[in-house]
Every structure is written in structure tokens, then in C-alpha cells.
Amino acid sequence: xxxxxxxxxxxxxxxxxxxxxxxxxxxxxxxxxxxxxxxxxxxxxxxxxxxxxxxxxxxxxxxxxxxxxxxxxxxxxxxxxxxxxxxxxxxxxxxxxxxxxxxxxxxxxxxxxxxxxxxxxxxxxxxxxxxxxxxxxxxxxxxxxxxxxxxxxxxxxxxxxxxxxxxxxxxxxxxxxxxxxxxxxxxxxxxxxxxxxxxxxxxxxxxxxxxxxxxxxxxxxxxxxxxxxxxxxxxxxxxxxxxxxxxxxxxxxxxxxxxxxxxxxxxxxxxxxxxxxxxxxxxxxxxxxxxxxxxxxx
Amino acid sequence: xxxxxxxxxxxxxxxxxxxxxxxxxxxxxxxxxxxxxxxxxxxxxxxxxxxxxxxxxxxxxxxxxxxxxxxxxxxxxxxxxxxxxxxxxxxxxxxxxxxxxxxxxxxxxxxxxxxxxxxxxxxxxxxxxxxxxxxxxxxxxxxxxxxxxxxxxxxxxxxxxxxxxxxxxxxxxxxxxxxxxxxxxxxxxxxxxxxxxxxxxxxxxxxxxxxxxxxxxxxxxxxxxxxxxxxxxxxxxxxxxxxxxxxxxxxxxxxxxxxxxxxxxxxxxxxxxxxxxxxxxxxxxxxxxxxxxxxxxxxxxxxxxxxxxxxxxxxxxxxxxxxxxxxxxxxxxxxxxxxxxxxxxxxxxxxxxxxxxxxxxxxxxxxxxxxxxxxxxxxxxxxxxxxxxxxxxxxxxxxxxxxxxxxxxxxxxxxxxxxxxxxxxxxxxxxxxxxxxxxxxxxxxxxxxxxxxxxxxxxxxxxxxxxxxxxxxxxxxxxxxxxxxxxxxxxxxxxxxxxxxxx
Numbered sequence: 001x002x003x004x005x006x007x008x009x010x011x012x013x014x015x016x017x018x019x020x021x022x023x024x025x026x027x028x029x030x031x032x033x034x035x036x037x038x039x040x041x042x043x044x045x046x047x048x049x050x051x052x053x054x055x056x057x058x059x060x061x062x063x064x065x066x067x068x069x070x071x072x073x074x075x076x077x078x079x080x081x082x083x084x085x086x087x088x089x090x091x092x093x094x095x096x097x098x099x100x101x102x103x104x105x106x107x108x109x110x111x112x113x114x115x116x117x118x119x120x121x122x123x124x125x126x127x128x129x130x131x132x133x134x135x136x137x138x139x140x141x142x143x144x145x146x147x148x149x150x151x152x153x154x155x156x157x158x159x160x161x162x163x164x165x166x167x168x169x170x171x172x173x174x175x176x177x178x179x180x181x182x183x184x185x186x187x188x189x190x191x192x193x194x195x196x197x198x199x200x201x202x203x204x205x206x207x208x209x210x211x212x213x214x215x216x217x218x219x220x221x222x223x224x225x226x227x228x229x230x231x232x233x234x235x236x237x238x239x240x241x242x243x244x245x246x247x248x249x250x251x252x253x254x255x256x257x258x259x260x261x262x263x264x265x266x267x268x269x270x271x272x273x274x275x276x277x278x279x280x281x282x283x284x285x286x287x288x289x290x291x292x293x294x295x296x297x298x
Numbered sequence: 299x300x301x302x303x304x305x306x307x308x309x310x311x312x313x314x315x316x317x318x319x320x321x322x323x324x325x326x327x328x329x330x331x332x333x334x335x336x337x338x339x340x341x342x343x344x345x346x347x348x349x350x351x352x353x354x355x356x357x358x359x360x361x362x363x364x365x366x367x368x369x370x371x372x373x374x375x376x377x378x379x380x381x382x383x384x385x386x387x388x389x390x391x392x393x394x395x396x397x398x399x400x401x402x403x404x405x406x407x408x409x410x411x412x413x414x415x416x417x418x419x420x421x422x423x424x425x426x427x428x429x430x431x432x433x434x435x436x437x438x439x440x441x442x443x444x445x446x447x448x449x450x451x452x453x454x455x456x457x458x459x460x461x462x463x464x465x466x467x468x469x470x471x472x473x474x475x476x477x478x479x480x481x482x483x484x485x486x487x488x489x490x491x492x493x494x495x496x497x498x499x500x501x502x503x504x505x506x507x508x509x510x511x512x513x514x515x516x517x518x519x520x521x522x523x524x525x526x527x528x529x530x531x532x533x534x535x536x537x538x539x540x541x542x543x544x545x546x547x548x549x550x551x552x553x554x555x556x557x558x559x560x561x562x563x564x565x566x567x568x569x570x571x572x573x574x575x576x577x578x579x580x581x582x583x584x585x586x587x588x589x590x591x592x593x594x595x596x597x598x599x600x601x602x603x604x605x606x607x608x609x610x611x612x613x614x615x616x617x618x619x620x621x622x623x624x625x626x627x628x629x630x631x632x633x634x635x636x637x638x639x640x641x642x643x644x645x646x647x648x649x650x651x652x653x654x655x656x657x658x659x660x661x662x663x664x665x666x667x668x669x670x671x672x673x674x675x676x677x678x679x680x681x682x683x684x685x686x687x688x689x690x691x692x693x694x695x696x697x698x699x700x701x702x703x704x705x706x707x708x709x710x711x712x713x714x715x716x717x718x719x720x721x722x723x724x725x726x727x728x729x730x731x732x733x734x735x736x737x738x739x740x741x742x743x744x745x746x747x748x749x750x751x752x753x754x755x756x757x758x759x760x761x762x763x764x765x766x767x768x769x770x771x772x773x774x775x776x777x778x779x780x781x782x783x784x785x786x787x788x789x790x791x792x793x794x795x796x797x798x799x800x801x
Contacts, residue, residue: 049598051654056764058650058657059800060601061559061593068503069555079796083764087798090472093553095499100469222763223707251659251707 021157024067024097026075026085027054029136030107030149032273032282034074036171037150041160045070050274053249054080055221059087067092070103072156074149077106078113080133102155108133110148111141114202127220136272138203139179139286146171178283183208185290195236195264197246197255200271204289213241216254224254236262243296247271265296416465416473417795421524423457423788425450430783438537438777440720440746441694442634444572444616445540450530450786455481457788458523460491464795472496476522491544507549512542513565514589515607516667517646519543525799527663527702528757529771529786532716534696538642538669540572547583559593559603573642573671574609575616585611593801598655602648603801609642615678616640631682632733634742636690638675644668648801659707666699677724679738684730686738692722700755708761717752720744751777765792 023044025031031046038044045066048054054076057063067073067088075081089098096103113131120129135141150168154161186208193213194205199220205212214235218228236258243265246255259266269289270279279288427450436449450457457480464474476492494509512520518535519542531541551563569576569584576584586609593603615635645668652661670693677688696718704710722744726735739745753776759769766789773784 049655051598052656053658056656056658058601059798060595060650061591061603061801062557062595062601064553064561065557065559065594068553069557082796083798085798087800090496090498091553091800093500093503093505093551095501098469098498099466249656249658 021071021153021160022069023072023074024070026073026081027136028273028275029142029282029285030074030076030145032285033142033146033149034153036282037146037164037168038153039163039167041157041163042153050270050272050279051249055083057081057084059084059091063088064091067097068094070094070097072103072105072152073097074105074107076108076133076135078108078130078133078135079128080108102152105149105152107145107149108135111135111144114206115199123219132199132202134200134271135203137201137289138207139175139182140207141203142282143172143175143179146175174283178286182286182290185294189293193239193241194267195232195241195244195258197244197250200247201245201269204269208293213239216244216246216258229254229258233258233261236264243267245269245293248275267292267296269293414465416463419462419792419794419796421458421460421462421522422791422793423459423524424455425457425529426454426787427452427529428785431778431780436777436782437743438533438718438751439749440722440744440751441537441718442636442743443537443540445543447531447536447540449784451481460522460524462492462522466498467495470497470499472498503553503555505549505551505553507551508547510544510546511549512544513547513567513587513607513609514549514563514591514605515539515543515587515609515642516644516669517603517605517648517665518667521800524790524792527700527710527712527759528714528755529769529788530773532667532698532700532714533718533751533753533777534667534669534698534716537694537696537718538573538644538671543571543573545569545571545574545585557594559591561592562588562590564588569611572616573613573640574611575613576611577614585609599651599653601650601801604647605645607644609644611640611642613637613640613675631680632741633680635678635680636673636675637678638673638690640671640673640675643670650801657704660704662701662703664699664701666697668695668697670695673722677742677744679731679733679742681731681733683732685728686726686731686733687728688724688738688742689727690722690724690742690744692720692724692744694718694720694722702757709758710761711758712756714755714757715752716755717750719750720746722746747779749779753777764796767791 020041020043021038023034023038023042024047025034025044026047028046028048028050031044034042034044047063047066048057063084070092073089075085095101098104108130113133113135115132117127117129117131120127135145146168150164150171153164153168157164190209191211193211194201195214195216196212197216199215199217201212204210214232216224216229216232218224241262241264244255244259245267246252247269249271255266258264268276269292270276270285273279273282273285276288278291279285429449429452433449433452437443438447459479461477461479462474463476464472467473473495474492475490475494478489478491480487480489490510492509492511494507494511497504497506500506514520516535516539518526518531519539523531523542530536531539535541545567547565547567549563549565551561554560565587566583567574567585567587568578570578574585578584587607589605589607591603591605593601595601614637616637617633617635646666648663648665650657650661650663653659673690673692673694675690677690679686679688696716698714698716700712700714702710702712724739724742724744726738729735729738731738733741753773755771755773757769757771759767761767769786769788769790771786771788773782773786775782775784
């Protein structure tokens with residue numbers, strides 16, 4: 001009986017005995033950012049891979065088990081994870097990561113969101129009341145999130161605050177230099193017009209001054225209908241675009257049809273870290289995005 | 299932002315149309331007065347708005363809403379990140395001047411009186427059902443049915459209309475209520491299916507649920523019908539749980555701090571309805587349930603969960619539920635009531651697969667449940683002339699197994715096989731009723747007539763969006779020895795808040 005009690009105590013105390021901060025991240029970009037800022041002082045778990053659609057994840061048993069042990073949750077927020085995170089939070093029985101606690105960090109809370117809808121109607125598709133949540137494709141917003149996340153890590157693990165501060169400073173320094181480089185590289189893209197598949201490039205286009213020439217998904221999350229595609233084709237015939245942008249996640253059929261009909265190049269861009277082979281880190285992600293956009297390569 | 303400046307800007311903007319006219323001096327004076335009045339008005343309104351915003355910010359659960367304030371002391375060892383995110387971003391942004399950091403004024407949808415309304419979602423569901431045989435004769439040989447067991451109404455009908463309201467009560471509690479409206483033989487019925495609170499902040503992985511909820515028995519019982527893959531509940535769920543069973547009580551559960559998902563829990567249930575109908579006066583409830591669940595992933599593509607549960611139930615004069623034809627009640631004042639032990643064991647397994655774990659394009663779900671109930675006690679028969687006592691001992695079992703495959707976006711197809719069987723020993727010990735012994739045994743419904751009920755069901759459904767679903771289902775029903783061909787057309791729609799679904 002005594003031995004059982006000791007074993008039980010050890011099991012219950014296990015999460016407290018760890019020296020590192022256990023970070024549960026909802027998307028790969030925040031996994032990469034947490035690793036950049038935390039180094040060996042964090043243990044990072046990613047709930048989704050770049051091959052998964054963060055809208056459509058289930059509160060799976062393995063996610064519950066991971067969140068149960070986490071010290072910090074890092075997610076996009078803005079309702080991107082509305083279909084699974086609330087259930088996950090309740091089932092994981094972890095008071096430290098509940099909303100309102102320091103262990104609950106939503107990236108979208110520290111940046112300004114675009115496309116905040118003025119009316120909310122599901123007839124408009126899968127709209128997000130707080131604005132478009134796909135913020136990770138704007139490096140300026142990543143910088144803002146990084147600063148906030150660095151502070152949050154320091155708040156959660158005060159013993160390592162100096163480490164997190166130094167790492168965050170170092171990251172931001174390298175990141176700002178990279179942004180300056182990317183912006184020089186992207187100067188020629190300003191004013192270009194691209195057709196998009198899903199409304200996930202708003203922040204990238206906002207950063208680079210690129211215009212949206214149309215969307216293959218007529219409304220977020222709804223499939224393209226033939227009539228919509230025909231109208232888009234006619235619209236592109238009267239005013240030409242510079243290409244069609246898609247992520248590896250989307251269904252390629254409609255994109256390929258439109259490309260064949262209009263002769264526009266299809267540019268596949270990684271939407272997050274790991275989405276394509278050349279986007280293995282946060283820096284590589286934007287190197288890949290800008291390289292592919294500039295080349296206009298498939 | 300200076301509020302005077304803003305007010306002048308607003309007033310100025312309103313003034314623009316007027317400037318198109320050549321105005322005389324008195325008109326200008328009048329306009330000036332109007333403008334001053336407008337400015338006072340706007341200042342008052344903006345003041346009020348700012349006050350409300352400040353209140354909302356103070357109440358806002360996320361500390362990020364005021365990042366600059368929260369930041370400074372914590373980031374002290376690292377001077378440069380102590381700057382507000384806005385300034386960090388401004389530096390980072392370089393030549394692009396667009397500020398990306400969240401000014402305190404974002405989250406516009408959250409401000410205002412409606413911000414703290416609970417999430418409300420409404421499920422609309424309707425069915426068209428056709429049966430090749432007479433539905434009124436439907437029963438499950440070897441079982442006395444209770445609860446909501448039975449076939450969906452023949453013809454056109456609105457099924458289960460569900461209103462789900464939920465929200466975090468505060469940082470300690472979460473609350474949820476589900477109201478279901480459906481029709482049965484007696485008319486439209488409003489039922490409170492769920493009304494529970496969950497704790498959010500108990501330490502050490504503990505959780506307490508209080509109120510009315512679906513007991514953790516098997517898999518399907520704890521899932522709302524609109525998330526089911528088939529129109530109706532499988533035969534074992536109908537026979538052992540009356541379709542779907544909810545009850546009042548308390549649940550204490552614990553999630554282990556391990557990479558393998560492990561949850562164990564105990565439930566004290568009131569037990570006032572089928573399948574229990576026990577001693578509801580007891581402080582620990584008329585029934586108790588214990589369960590364990592484990593689950594995990596195999597690579598990125600597979601996820602599984604398995605569960606077992608055991609329900610201790612001691613029915614006292616348990617009659618079957620309301621209204622269904624061959625239940626205990628019905629034949630003009632005749633009824634059967636069971637008293638004794640009726641423990642129920644259940645096991646379930648769910649396996650989900652998606653290529654790369656991305657379920658949008660294709661995915662598959664295989665699930666199976668098994669139930670076993672051992673009853674030991676007496677059946678009491680009552681009619682106008684008297685009563686009879688039938689000692690009864692029986693073992694009843696059942697399972698279903700089903701597979702559903704999404705073969706292309708929005709389209710799913712599924713196949714289900716369900717079966718129940720029983721081994722009941724029943725005799726007439728005392729008979730002071732008007733019926734003879736053989737009729738009593740027959741009418742108890744506990745004799746299986748040498749036939750084990752089973753069914754095959756196939757379905758295909760289409761979801762235009764996450765929120766709408768249309769389904770076609772065929773069932774070859776051998777619940778009774780003569781087969782019944784059944785066809786169902788169903789719609790299931792979700793309105794309102796984005797309901798988050800569990801695994």
C-alpha cells in the first residue's frame with residue numbers, strides 16, 4: 001500500500017519535476033518559434049503537421065495526453081482552432097493552460113487582424129468573427145508574436161528569464177535583418193496580382209503590397225462551383241493576373257483547370273514551416289515563399 | 299488618439315456635403331452651433347465607448363489584450379524585448395509602415411454587451427423513413443425495451459431538434475445544457491438531455507462533472523446523435539441503453555500525466571430511468587458506473603481509443619420506457635416489472651485513419667462496441683385480475699461494428715453490422731392473474747424464439763460544408779425473423795456557434 005502511494009505521488013508529481021518548460025503548440029510555425037526562443041530550455045510538442053488543416057483537427061486522445069502535461073499552450077487563436085481546442089482544453093484537465101492563465105498564449109491576440117467581417121453569416125462560408133487567422137505568412141507579425149512569446153516564456157519560467165530574453169533578442173535581430181533582405185528581394189513584386197485558392201495569403205500580400213486578383217474558393221471553406229470558376233476565368237481574360245498561388249494542402253483540381261484555361265503559372269507556396277521540403281525552418285519558410293514568388297516557378 | 303480630434307474629424311466629415319452650397323452668415327452661425335452640438339454629442343458617445351472598452355479589457359480573460367503593461371516587469375533581464383510589441387514590430391517592419399501589432403482596440407467583435415453571451419448552437423434534423431413491413435410490430439426478441447428504443451417514425455418527420463448552450467462560467471467552471479425537442483406517440487416532447495457543469499481548475503488532472511449528462515458507457519452514448527454516422531442507434535445501444543441514456547449525478551475522473559492517454563472515472567447516477575430504475579433516494583445514487591479509457595496515436599496517420607465500463611444497477615420494479623409497442627406496459631393495464639441485479643459491462647474501440655493525418659480529403663473510421671448484461675431477479679406481472687411472479691435469470695449480449703470511409707472531400711460511405719442475443723431462463727412461480735403461464739412467458743418479451751436479432755446497414759452522406767449534411771441509408775433488418783427493408787433520407791444541420799467535437 002505504501003509503495004503504491006509513493007508510486008502514485010511520483011506519477012502525480014512528474015510534471016513538476018521537469019526542469020524544462022513543456023510547450024504545446026497548435027501549428028508548426030509556433031513550434032518552430034518556440035524552439036527558436038526556448039532552445040534547450042523548452043520541450044515542444046506540435047499538435048498538427050504542415051500536412052494537416054488546422055481547421056479540421058479532432059480533440060484526439062494523444063493531444064489530450066500532451067496538453068495534460070503542458071506548461072504553456074501556444075496557438076493561433078482568432079477561432080482558427082474553434083473546432084477542437086475548446087474540447088481539448090476541457091478534457092486535458094490542466095488548469096495552467098486554461099484561458100486567462102499565463103500558460104495560455106494566443107498569437108493572434110498580439111497582432112492586428114485583417115478581414116474582420118462586418119456581418120457574420122455562414123452563407124459567407126467559414127468566416128472567423130475576429131478576422132482572418134492565417135497570420136503566420138507575415139514576418140512582421142511573426143516578430144510581434146515572437147516578442148510577446150519571449151516575454152511569456154520568461155513569465156512562466158522566471159529562473160530561465162535571462163535565457164529567454166537573450167534568445168528572443170538574438171532571434172529578433174536576425175529576423176529583422178532577414179525581413180530587410182526579403183523586402184529588397186520582393187521589391188519587384190509590389191503591385192503584382194495573384195489568384196489565390198483559399199484566403200490564407202492575405203497577410204503575405206499585405207506585407208508585400210501584392211493584390212488579390214480573385215479566389216478559387218468563392219467563400220472560405222466552400223468548394224468552387226463551375227459557375228464561379230467560369231466567371232473568374234472571364235474576369236482574368238479582361239484583366240490579366242501574374243499567377244495562381246496555392247498551398248500544398250488545397251485540392252489541386254480547380255487550380256489546374258484554371259491554369260490550363262488561362263495559361264497562368266501555378267505557384268505552390270508553403271503555408272507554414274514544413275509544408276514543402278525547402279521550408280524547414282521559419283527563415284527557410286520565407287526564403288522559400290519569396291524565392292518561389294520571384295521565380296514564378298511551379 | 300485624441301478624442302477631440304476624432305470628434306472634429308467626424309463632424310467635419312458630416313459637414314462636407316454642406317460646403318458645396320454658398321452659405322450666408324446666419325446659416326454659417328447656425329451650422330457652427332449645430333457642429334458644436336454634434337461635437338458634444340460625439341464626445342459623450344466616444345467617452346462612453348472608451349469606458350466600455352476599458353471595462354471589457356479589464357474583464358478580457360487574455361492578458362495579451364494589454365501586452366505592454368504585462369510585459370515590462372517580467373522581461374526586465376532582457377531590455378530590448380521589454381519594449382511593447384508595437385514598437386518591436388515597427389522596428390522589424392522597416393520601410394513598410396503598416397503597423398501590425400494589435401492596438402488595444404482590436405477584438406472588435408468581442409466588445410459590447412453580447413461579448414459574454416454563451417455559445418449557442420441549434421441542430422436541425424429531419425428524416426424520411428420507409429419500411430417494407432409494419433413498423434408497429436417491431437420489437438427485439440429476448441429483450442424488454444425501454445427509454446427511447448425504437449425505429450424512427452415512418453414517413454416524413456422532424457427528428458431530434460437540439461439546442462446546445464455552453465460557456466465557461468468563470469475560471470473554475472464550464473457549463474452546458476442541451477434541450478432536445480422531438481415527437482413521439484404522445485405528441486411533441488421537450489427534454490433536458492444535458493445540464494451539467496465541469497470543473498476547469500482542479501489540480502493533478504482531476505475533473506468533476508455535476509448535473510445531467512450521458513454516462514460514460516461505451517462510445518456512442520456520450521456523443522450527440524448529430525455526430526453519429528448512421529440515422530439510428532445500433533441494436534445493442536437500443537436494447538441496453540434505450541437508444542441513448544442520460545441521467546443525473548456526479549462524475550469524478552482523472553487523466554494520467556502520460557504520453558499514452560489514460561482516463562479513469564467513477565459516476566454516481568440517480569438511476570431513475572431505464573436501464574436502471576433503482577433506489578433514487580440513495581445519496582450515492584441508484585446506480586454507479588466505473589470506466590477507463592486509453593488512447594494514442596500510431597504515427598501521424600492513425601489514432602485509436604479503447605474503453606471499458608461497468609455499471610452496477612439494481613432495478614426496483616423497472617418497467618420499460620414510454621410508449622413502445624412491446625414494452626412492459628401497453629396491453630390494457632398489463633405490465634411487467636423487473637426487480638433484481640442488472641449489471642452492464644461495455645467495451646468499445648475506435649480507430650481513425652487519414653493520409654498524413656489530414657482528414658479533409660480522405661479518412662476512415664472503424665468503431666465497435668460490445669455490451670453484456672447479466673440479470674438476476676424477479677419479474678412481476680400485473681393485470682386487472684391479479685398478479686404473477688416470474689423468477690428470471692438471463693445473460694444478454696450484443697455488439698456492433700461499423701466502418702465509414704470518406705472517399706473524396708465531402709462524401710462518406712459506411713457499413714454497419716449489429717447483433718444482439720440472449721440466454722434467458724424464465725419460469726412462472728406464482729400465477730394469480732388472468733393469463734395462462736405460456737402467455738405470460740411469451741408476453742414478457744424475454745424469450746428469443748430461437749432467433750438472434752441482427753441488421754446490416756449501409757449509408758452514404760454528403761456534407762456541403764462543415765455545417766450541413768445529407769444522408770441516405772438502407773437497412774436490412776432481421777430483428778424479427780422476417781426481414782424488413784428500411785430506407786432513410788436524413789438531413790442534419792448545425793446553426794450558430796461552431797461546435798467543437800470530441801474524438
